[in-house]
Amino acid sequence: MKQKLVTCKNCEKDYEEGFQFCPHCGQKKDDELTLGVLFYNTISNYFSFDARFFKSYIPLMVKPGYLAKQFVQGKRLLYLHPAQMYLFISVIFFFLFSIISRDQIQNVDKAFKQDLNISKVSDSLAAKNTIDSIKIKELAQQLKDNGIAIPNKNIDVNTLDSLANSIDKKKLNASTAFDFNTKKVDSLIAIDAPNAEIYKAMGLPDDAGYVKRKLYAQGLKLYRQRNGGSILQMFYDSIPIAMFVLLPIFALLLKLFYYRKGPFAYHLVFTFYFFSFLFMVFSILILANLLFQLSAGSISLVILSTFLYLLLAVKRFYEQGFGLSFIKSSAISFLFLCFVIPLAIVTMGVTAFMFY
Template sequence: MARPHNKSEFCLNCNARIGDANYCPRCGQLNTDKQVPVKQFVHDAVGDYLTFDSRFFRSFVPLLFKPGYLTNEYITGRRVSYIFPFRLYLFISFLFFFTLAIKSQMETIQVVNPYTNTEEQLNKLDDLVRTTLPDLSRTERETLKAELDSAFLLRGKPKDHYINIDGDKSSHSTLEKILDNKIKKLASEGKTGPKMFLKSMIDQIPKIMFFLLPLFALLLKLFYIRHKILYINHFVFALHIHAVFFLYLLIPVFIPDNTVFFVVIILLMVYQLLAFRRVYRQSYVKTIVKLNLIWMVYFFLIIFAILLSGLLALASI
């Protein structure tokens, strides 16, 4: 028999009057005094984790291997057993972009100073000249010295030299000047410049996705307008589709091989086809046609998003 706990007249969480009730009618907190027994503490600490853990595996496995299943479960109202779609998307997208960011950061750190090899080569050339010059005539020495002068200038810190092919810079807009300065800054970083830019772009993509997801759901609504499906259900399907994309694309991130990437793309194409068929219940022919049209439009939106993320990346450098 459970041991009765001490009750409080007022809720300790929201201060609502409870009386003899076991739970607060306003916020739902257990009616007890400030003293929490060990059993209750352990239950509160472990209970939520175990609940999330079971829902995670119940959601993760069908998301990977049963295309469209989670979306149909949500539409039919069976939702408590699975992780909320938006939370599932946030978790997987965070995992994907965090992995990309870490990998990009590691590659940036591993980049060698771009002038190190040049310096070593110049030192070797210097030694070669010292041993060779005594054997040359005076005219040959002067000619060789003149030709090598430009190479020896690289010993100091390289300076930026740009050819003005765009006319008077003073006539350019403020935005063009800012972009020009950002590009010059990236160029001055040598080999680390592209890595910095890529890392900044990766940091911007999750923000851009919050605009792309509703647009993808809107495309689904337009292409399946005859189906009596609410927009929110299209949005749930969009969350599941993008979550699967991020999960599968983690494979080539960890195994950077062209063959692996090709296999993953094929798997994603098959997954999409099966998922769309299961959710919208149309023939393979109609599904393939609509998939191609949807992704054709979405491709242009993605290109625009990439350009936007590039501009944001430049602005953040």
Template sequence: MLLTRRSAGGFFATNQGSLPMEGEQVQSEGKDSLLAYAVNRMFSFFNHQTVRTMAEADARVPQPLPVDSPVPAKLTRAQKREQVRAARRSPVCLNCGELTPGNYCINCGQLNETYRVSTRKLVADFINDYFTVDLKFPKSVLPLLFKPGFLTNEYIAGRRARYIAPLRMYLFVSVLYFVILGFFSNTLFDNSNDFTVQTDAGADAPAKVLDNSKATRKIDNALKPPNPKLDPPGADQKGVSVRIGDDGSLPLDIKPEDIEVDTGNPDLDRFLDRQIRAKVDDYTAPGGQERLIRDIEDNLPIAVFTLLPVFAFLLKVFYWRSGRYYAEHLIFSLHFHAFIFLTLGLATLVNSNLLLPWTPVVHLLYLFVAMMMVYQQGWLKTLIKYSLLIIGYSIAIIFSIVLVALLTFVF
């Protein structure tokens, strides 16, 4: 038996002689064959392990680039951002469990991200959801200003993705307006009506009306006359005199002792009496003018927001046979009030005494045209419903003013 080297590094056995041996020779030949096979497998295993180890070592050694190969360019910001997103992706949507290979879930639309939410992310999501101004803003503001009822018809018709949603439009414009109003409040009062609030001392604070060249106005105090038991003669008391302009005044003497609340509930009467007197003392103290104006500005958005569903309810009543849902009337209400705040904000920014007095006229004309365009009725029917709507809405405004007064002087 000879062990001959194979080209592949293994071994194989060959017999010398042409005839097998008898007895022991045949048994010896079988043993030699098994031994050769075992040696062959052993050398083959070690040879394979050596080749694999050398290949792995060669792979760890950096290979030089070919001379004619292009140098890889640096990653752009978009590519880096895509790499970060790819590292944060989850194989399934964390919201609905759908397989999600891309950045957004194909089932629910949620962004495919697995990292923990930070405060920055939370604030950014809130701003993006409610106050983001994107390319939709000019496409929405121009029709809102110059095409009454257009945005409402587009939204009801289903063309919604190209415009800002009605509620987001209203929130953004109203917040912007009240920010502008708070910034220019002192200028507005000084320039438009020269509004000042003065605190007078003494029990003999005059309750008279100044005459001017145009007209004479007299405003009686809505509160009950002073209580003699609580207002002894000669007592030093405080009052509030509200003066509008140099050509006239609106004297309103308010004393905490003059306030008397009677609701039929003694506990509620004591609570309201205590709250109102505390507010009057606060507003008649030094710096009370600024606090009064600031409190009214803070409570005004709440009262106006309550008018939105009331306005939509009135439209629902007047157009109950149109088959429209209440939500469609609410969309009309959101767009109309957004127009009001937008025009008032523009007039406030211009700070012109010529524009501000004309804004109510513009609002009334806009409302009539918008009703014609949205509800598609004749001008006579629209005029009748328009008049009834104005009457009902004026009553609602009175209640909103009462609400502002309650929020200002009670809460």
């Protein structure tokens, strides 16, 4: 008896009716679209959120170097692919990181606005001889808002003059990012003066080079917005991109110390799994700190334990003795933490300021 054939809705090829999945493309025969199916397909397609993740998670956390070892030995489908593992966990980490970074950005904005207020108070003190009684009250309130003690409520010009002389102007100017005449700059901005004229009021020399002019241009943009957190936000936004540069650099360091232990791709596999572990640890720390407010000592202890993880991971993956693994992992950590990451941070900071 001839077997009845059905046509796959996905690849449009015929196969025998008894199959539950298409033998050509693997799609389920009667894959009715429900909310659960839609949600599962979305997660699994983008993050491979299936049994392999749960099968890979425990070895990742408690068996350093095991997943990388299994992957390079040929077990490519049993566990989650290293790049997929890194992508999925990094998405979780940066989502949690965005929660705590929001408060930091708000604090920077607050400090930035306070900085501008102090600068305006400094300009007011420079013109104190022309201050009338209303201005005195306004200035007194500004001084109070910025933590400067006022002798009494009935302050007069002479008292204000004495107070102004008692203020360490160098210290006041050191606390502000803008040591130019903010009133003059504000007036130029108000009349929509050319930027070149505003730069000159800010102190830009006529013979300034490209870099200095660019810095003044960005400084003016920042001053116009009165939003210091925007640079910090861009800095945070550039971290995921920077990681795609830091990951191969870390793998390159491994290659230099273990140049006989396989091609560069082997070291990159190890790097993906190791940074997946780091992001998972940091994600757990963020969650725990949000719930329980961890102490600085406990956070430091957990961070230090990641070095022990690296030591055990390189020992298992590269199959060398404990002493040699300790020396090499220490050297790699030192070079990465003391040279690579600071250089990346400086580059990210300059890029954020120059191009935000």
